Amino acid sequence: MPTGVAIRDPRQHLFDAAERVLLAAGPNALTSRAVTAEADVAKGVLHRHFADFDAFLAELVExxxxxxxxxxxxxxxxxxxxxxxxxxxxxxxxxxxxxxxxxxxxxxxxxxxxxxxxxxxxxxxxxxxxxxxxxxxxxxxxxxxxxxxxxxxxxxxxxxxxxxxxxxxxxxxxxxxxxxxxxxxxxxxxx
Missing domain, CATH: 1.10.357 (Tetracycline Repressor; domain 2)
Known part of the structure; x- marks a missing residue:
């Protein structure tokens, strides 16, 4: 995603991307890089909204x-x-x-x-x-x-x-x- 383009709901956008990765490739393929690539956003977007990748996964499950x-x-x-x-x-x-x-x-x-x-x-x-x-x-x-x-x-x-x-x-x-x-x-x- 180009810099400066607003994401309407970045957390949900990342959750949706994580679910797609999880379904397509399984839990071992679920990495921050895979999620941000699937979401078509910079890796920093995930870390701006979550303390770390495990925090992201916990909120995904929640x-x-x-x-x-x-x-x-x-x-x-x-x-x-x-x-x-x-x-x-x-x-x-x-x-x-x-x-x-x-x-x-x-x-x-x-x-x-x-x-x-x-x-x-x-x-x-x-x-x-x-x-x-x-x-x-x-x-x-x-x-x-x-x-x-x-x-x-x-x-x-x-x-x-x-x-x-x-x-x-x-x-x-x-x-x-x-x-x-x-x-x-x-x-x-x-x-």
């Missing part, structure tokens, strides 16, 4: 977790409407977008990033942790509405669903029918 938190209210509001399996399948499909799956690989591959995220109050695997909480809250609302068995553990079901979905999406079989079967089987385990 941005993604805020998106999951924003989806939580809509999913919980859907309790009592539609079909439980359909609502869960749609929410899990959205949760496991290609970028989110790549974020999990990024977090697990960088010790410094995990340390920063924990220091920022994001324990576990960010995105998946928030997704699990979102699904558990939805299942609790459905249990209160009588659409999930009264004795079902929403927390346990949410862990089962997120763990199974993670295996499903990382195996390359992102098919909707298989995911729907996983969700239906898990929900019917509640009796």
């Amino acid at each position: 941005d993604r977790t805020r998106r999951v938190e924003a989806d939580r209210a809509a999913l919980v509001a859907a309790a009592g409407t539609g079909e439980v399996v359909g609502n869960l399948t749609a929410a899990i499909t959205a949760l496991f977008s290609p970028v989110a799956v790549a974020m999990v690989a990024l977090v697990t591959s960088r010790d410094g990033l995990r340390a920063r995220l924990r220091a920022a109050g994001l324990p576990g695997l960010p995105v998946l942790t928030q997704g699990t909480a979102m699904i558990a809250e939805y299942l609790e609302a459905e249990r209160a509405a009588g659409r999930v068995a009264p004795g079902a553990s929403a927390d346990t079901l949410a862990l089962m669903l997120v763990g199974s979905a993670h295996m499903h999406f990382t195996s390359g079989d992102g098919g909707d029918a298989t995911l729907r079967e996983i969700v239906a089987t898990t929900v019917t385990l509640t009796g």
